[in-house]
Amino acid sequence: GQQLNQSPQSMFIQEGEDVSMNCTSSSIFNTWLWYKQDPGEGPVLLIALYKAGELTSNGRLTAQFGITRKDSFLNISASIPSDVGIYFCAGDHAGNNRKLIWGLGTSLAVNP
Amino acid sequence: KAGVTQTPRYLIKTRGQQVTLSCSPISGHRSVSWYQQTPGQGLQFLFEYFSETQRNKGNFPGRFSGRQFSNSRSEMNVSTLELGDSALYLCASSERGGQPQHFGDGTRLSIL
Numbered sequence: 243g244q245q246l247n248q249s250p251q252s253m254f255i256q257e258g259e260d261v262s263m264n265c266t267s268s269s270i271f272n273t274w275l276w277y278k279q280d281p282g283e284g285p286v287l288l289i290a291l292y293k294a295g296e297l298t299s300n301g302r303l304t305a306q307f308g309i310t311r312k313d314s315f316l317n318i319s320a321s322i323p324s325d326v327g328i329y330f331c332a333g334d335h336a337g338n339n340r341k342l343i344w345g346l347g348t349s350l351a352v353n354p
Numbered sequence: 355k356a357g358v359t360q361t362p363r364y365l366i367k368t369r370g371q372q373v374t375l376s377c378s379p380i381s382g383h384r385s386v387s388w389y390q391q392t393p394g395q396g397l398q399f400l401f402e403y404f405s406e407t408q409r410n411k412g413n414f415p416g417r418f419s420g421r422q423f424s425n426s427r428s429e430m431n432v433s434t435l436e437l438g439d440s441a442l443y444l445c446a447s448s449e450r451g452g453q454p455q456h457f458g459d460g461t462r463l464s465i466l
Contacts, residue, residue: 245395245396273453275453275454277457282459283459283460284358284360284444284446284457284458284459284460285397285444285457286457287454287455287456290453290454292453330396330397332397334452334453341387341399341402341410341412342387342389342397342399342453342455343399344396344397344398345396346396347396
């Protein structure tokens with residue numbers, strides 16, 4: 243199936259450090275979304291981006307919709323142990339097709 | 355407001371059997387989408403229902419089918435189960451089919 247290129251695949255950081263992850267696509271999206279998934283649970287929406295160039299924050303999280311509409315990044319500042327989990331990017335193609343295309347996730351581990 | 359509810363949470367079946375999974379969307383949400391999540395392929399879109407009609411379909415064989423009822427609840431059916439169907443099946447709802455989608459905690463299907 244179709245997938246986004248999400249990197250890095252995994253990260254192991256110290257508590258208090260900042261984290262950055264990104265997603266790229268060969269095609270244009272009209273919406274970018276970032277989700278977090280904890281073990282045994284479904285993905286939880288973190289940030290939704292609807293406009294090229296848009297920069298949106300949610301607490302310690304900041305995400306941007308790339309100008310080319312083919313990429314997005316997510317930053318987490320001052321990481322804490324509860325940030326542990328898998329972070330997914332997802333994109334919605336321009337047009338009437340509303341299905342989400344997903345990255346394979348970034349697994350984040352935080353050392354207290 | 356109650357979230358997306360999926361039942362059952364866990365299922366064990368054998369090859370050749372069939373299975374039906376259920377999803378109750380957030381109250382007021384009319385669009386329901388289904389995804390298959392596996393470690394190797396990530397999240398793959400199965401189909402989307404809106405007002406009891408299938409609006410979008412992913413690249414899965416005809417053994418995967420679904421329906422939506424007048425109260426927006428949705429069911430997904432998989433017939434002639436194969437070992438490769440073992441996965442976490444996620445349901446997501448949104449108000450009218452756009453973004454963002456909100457996910458349930460999934461049904462973990464294991465095929466023996």
